[in-house]
Amino acid sequence: MNRTVNVVRLQLVNKMTYIWIPLIILVGAWVLTLAIYAMLSGNGAPGPFYGGGSQAPLWYFLVVGIQALTFTFPFSQAMSITRREFYLGTLLTAALTAAILSTVFLLGGFVETATRGYGMNGYFFRIDALWAAGWWVAWLAYFAIAMLMFVIGFWAATIYKRWGTIAITVVLVGLGLLLVAAMWLTGRLDAWAEVFAWFGAQGALGLTLWGVLLTALLAGTSYLTLRHAVP
Amino acid sequence: MTDVIEVQGLTKRYRDIIAVDDVSFTIEKDTIYGLLGRNGAGKTTVMSILTAQNFASSGDIRIFGEKPYENARVLSRMCFVRESQKYPDDAKPVHAFRSARLFFPHWDEAFAQRLISDFQLPQNRRIKKLSRGQLSAVGVIIGLASRAEITFFDEPYLGLDAVARQIFYDRLLEDYSEHPRTVILSSHLIDEVANLIERVLVIDRGRILLDETTDAVRDRACTIVGDADAVDRFISGREVIHRESLGRTTSVTVLGRLGADDRARLAALGLDAAPVSLQQLIVRLTQHAAFDTPDVHATIEEVVR
Numbered sequence: 001m002n003r004t005v006n007v008v009r010l011q012l013v014n015k016m017t018y019i020w021i022p023l024i025i026l027v028g029a030w031v032l033t034l035a036i037y038a039m040l041s042g043n044g045a046p047g048p049f050y051g052g053g054s055q056a057p058l059w060y061f062l063v064v065g066i067q068a069l070t071f072t073f074p075f076s077q078a079m080s081i082t083r084r085e086f087y088l089g090t091l092l093t094a095a096l097t098a099a100i101l102s103t104v105f106l107l108g109g110f111v112e113t114a115t116r117g118y119g120m121n122g123y124f125f126r127i128d129a130l131w132a133a134g135w136w137v138a139w140l141a142y143f144a145i146a147m148l149m150f151v152i153g154f155w156a157a158t159i160y161k162r163w164g165t166i167a168i169t170v171v172l173v174g175l176g177l178l179l180v181a182a183m184w185l186t187g188r189l190d191a192w193a194e195v196f197a198w199f200g201a202q203g204a205l206g207l208t209l210w211g212v213l214l215t216a217l218l219a220g221t222s223y224l225t226l227r228h229a230v231p
Numbered sequence: 232m233t234d235v236i237e238v239q240g241l242t243k244r245y246r247d248i249i250a251v252d253d254v255s256f257t258i259e260k261d262t263i264y265g266l267l268g269r270n271g272a273g274k275t276t277v278m279s280i281l282t283a284q285n286f287a288s289s290g291d292i293r294i295f296g297e298k299p300y301e302n303a304r305v306l307s308r309m310c311f312v313r314e315s316q317k318y319p320d321d322a323k324p325v326h327a328f329r330s331a332r333l334f335f336p337h338w339d340e341a342f343a344q345r346l347i348s349d350f351q352l353p354q355n356r357r358i359k360k361l362s363r364g365q366l367s368a369v370g371v372i373i374g375l376a377s378r379a380e381i382t383f384f385d386e387p388y389l390g391l392d393a394v395a396r397q398i399f400y401d402r403l404l405e406d407y408s409e410h411p412r413t414v415i416l417s418s419h420l421i422d423e424v425a426n427l428i429e430r431v432l433v434i435d436r437g438r439i440l441l442d443e444t445t446d447a448v449r450d451r452a453c454t455i456v457g458d459a460d461a462v463d464r465f466i467s468g469r470e471v472i473h474r475e476s477l478g479r480t481t482s483v484t485v486l487g488r489l490g491a492d493d494r495a496r497l498a499a500l501g502l503d504a505a506p507v508s509l510q511q512l513i514v515r516l517t518q519h520a521a522f523d524t525p526d527v528h529a530t531i532e533e534v535v536r
Contacts, residue, residue: 003303006333013326014319067320074317075327077284078373079334080306227301230285231317 007081007089008096010072017067018097022057026104029053030124037122047121054124057101061146065094065153069161074231083226090154091219098146105142106135130204137205144211148218155218158225233260235381235413236281241290243276243437250276252437253290258381261411263403265428265445267421267513273437274417275313278383282311294381307336310379312370314386318358324369325354328376335377342406343376349398363390371399375406381413388420396420400427421510431509435517445509450488452512456480457502465500472515484515 012018033053040049068090076086108125117123130138160168186192202210236258243251251273258264266274279285281292283299283306292299299305318327324347332338347354350368353361358369371387388396404427407414418424431448433441441448452472455462459481466483473484484507489497497504507515 003307003334009333010330013330014321016321017319071317071319075319075322075330077282078311078313078316079330080282080309080311080379081334082283082301082303082306084301085303228286230279 003081004085004089004092007076007085008093010076010079010081011068011090011093014072017064018093022060022064022097022101025060026057026101029056030108033124034118034122037118037120041120041122048117049120049122050127051122051124054105054127058142058145058149061094061098061149062153064097065150065155066157067153068094068150069154069157069226073161073226073229077231083229084223087223087226091151094147094150094154098143098150101146102139102142106139109135109138133204137208141204141208141211144208144215148211148215151215151218151222155222155225158222158229162225162229234258235260235295237291237293237296238277238281239291241277241280241292242288243273243280243285244288249437251280251287254434254437254439256432256439256442258413258415259430260413262430263407263414263416263428264430264432265421265424266415266417266432266434268417268434268440269517270419272434274434275385277434278311278385278415278417282306282309282383284311307334308380309383310335310374310377310381311383312374312385312387314367314370314389316370318369320359322358323355324352324358324361324372327358327369327373328354331373331377335379337378337380337410339376339378342378343372346372346375346402349402350395364392364395365390367391368395375399375402378406378410378412381415384414384416384418386417386419388418396423400424403427421513422508425509431513433513433517435520440520441513441516448512449506449509452484452486452507452515453489454482454484454505454507455497455502456482456505457500461500461502465496465502472519473511484511 030053033051036051037047037049041047072090073086081089105125109131112118112123112126117126127138130141156168156172159171186195199207234257238257239255241251241254242249254273254277266278268274276285280287281294281299283301286300294305295308297305299309328343328347332340332343346368350365350372352365352368352372356365358366361369367387367389368391371384371391374382374384374387388399391399400423403414416424416428425445428445430444431441432439443451454473455465457480459476459479462481462483466485470486471483472486475482489504494504
């Protein structure tokens with residue numbers, strides 16, 4: 001257990017990857033978004049304004065997931081760490097940083113609510129669809145998205161590490177084909193209305209929990225792949 | 232003596248090659264081993280499998296009596312310094328050492344600091360910007376200061392200059408005498424490490440060729456130098472592994488140790504016996520094993536020349 005916690009410290013040795021870069025992306029996206037809102041507001045547009053800028057640090061978790069494996073796994077082996085300790089410690093690191101990011105989003109959301117969108121009716125952190133069911137659902141949704149992104153990156157990187165470039169390319173293309181096939185089938189069955197209705201019925205919390213399930217599935221697969229990966 | 236590593240019938244097959252071929256050996260506690268062999272002989276593969284970084288195709292490995300795979304109890308007592316070790320992207324040497332302190336229970340920070348100044352290693356430069364020698368120094372420092380009960384050094388000196396290599400050998404020997412442990416050092420610079428290693432394991436094309444104490448290996452052969460006819464008379468009936476001639480003077484390396492009567496005969500014939508360097512001996516033995524028929528010795532001599 002102690003060694004697993006030490007893996008968190010090992011991962012966080014690289015403060016650039018886990019702290020500074022996400023912070024720069026977050027602050028950068030926030031400043032850019034507010035500048036655009038200010039221009040719109042200055043021209044007399046009443047809002048409300050919404051932008052996709054807050055997605056940026058969440059996408060970055062994809063990169064963090066990849067780097068956590070490709071850069072740190074070989075070094076963890078040199079530190080005589082078992083694959084299990086590395087895996088658990090790395091996921092713990094991701095959970096910690098995702099929790100911090102979600103908390104920042106939550107606090108930002110409260111500020112935006114209190115100031116009515118910085119006094120110009122513009123929202124960066126607060127997404128009504130997520131906040132409708134309560135602030136804790138919003139927090140959970142942000143957390144789940146960040147974790148899902150991280151695990152997707154980590155999952156892809158384990159496949160690359162174990163079986164090489166061709167394997168990961170084939171897997172990703174294969175998944176793309178499956179997705180297209182599913183879309184084709186949905187259209188063929190004329191079922192798009194039902195699909196959208198299903199998504200609508202799940203609500204923010206339901207979709208978040210589905211995301212958690214997908215995350216768990218990918219994380220489990222990553223572990224099985226990592227167990228026989230060679231640094 | 233207690234064995235800290237026991238290997239039985241270890242085989243590692245890749246798609247089209249056999250990297251390690253049914254190898255069995257044991258490693259004694261508190262001994263410095265030289266794991267010697269040519270490039271691609273299987274040294275790194277063996278060390279990777281022993282540290283559970285790689286996987287055997289078949290065979291049984293016991294480290295401190297246990298299987299090492301996913302075994303934190305065993306792994307934490309070992310340290311494997313690779314020649315091509317990768318570090319986290321933005322890491323600096325200071326980060327690598329800080330991490331090593333977290334995971335190696337016997338880490339000695341003062342010793343690490345001393346080594347850092349010995350090797351004049353810039354601690355706050357990114358590892359990917361370090362020179363090849365400085366990169367090797369990072370690994371060497373981790374391997375020495377971790378003071379693991381079993382430490383593997385896989386050609387740790389790449390890019391290190393002669394002075395830095397000597398520092399490595401000196402510090403290893405000093406620290407080993409104060410804190411005995413098992414060290415397995417793979418090296419191409421056989422003569423440089425000859426005075427360091429107590430036992431020699433020679434691996435060639437995936438098989439163990441030699442597993443003996445360094446002293447016993449040294450006694451295995453000697454070089455006879457002198458007048459060609461006299462040399463020929465002395466060596467008849469002995470196994471010759473190398474021959475060189477310059478004018479009337481011939482130098483022949485023969486297997487087998489010299490007894491008292493052999494020495495008397497040498498004196499009578501006016502010949503000199505010289506010890507063979509460990510490197511020469513291992514080179515010759517490896518070549519000898521490669522062409523183990525008498526008629527190709529001539530070819531070997533040509534190659535050696």
